[in-house]
Amino acid sequence: MLKYYGRGARRMILRDMLNQTSDDLDGTQMSLDAVFAALAHPVRRGMVERLTRAPATVGDLAAPLTMSLPSVVQHLKILEDSGLVRSAKTGRVRTCYLETRGLTGLQHWLAAQRAEWEARTDRLEEFLLDKDDTDDGRST
DSSP: OGGGSOHHHHHHHHHHHHHOOOTTSOHHHHHHHHHHHHHTSHHHHHHHHHHHHSOEEHHHHHTTOSSOHHHHHHHHHHHHHHTSEEEEEETTEEEEEEOTHHHHHHHHHHHHHHHHHHHHHHHHHHHHHHHHHHHHHHHO
């Protein structure tokens, strides 16, 4: 069916299919990937950090940056698509808000990773203590 579309249209359709977050795939993993991708850029991390203090307009977020306003808007779109930020337009002013639901999946993943590594270090500690006890028993 795609052969009936032009090359440019096929590329757009394919790009949209690859970027689509579908419920039949693991939605949690996909949203977690989007959060990590969004936070991978220092400008976006700075915007999230700024929004932890209070909501801010796009202009406020752009003020300390040395990039054009369209570039700032692109970064904000990535943050919005990941679920970390939402925005509302009142008149000509767009205000951005931190969306804590976007961080929830990240917090759960980090907690699971921390629990796994703590369990591993606990097992290592037990192993080393048992080994020391065994070594002490042989030397006497």
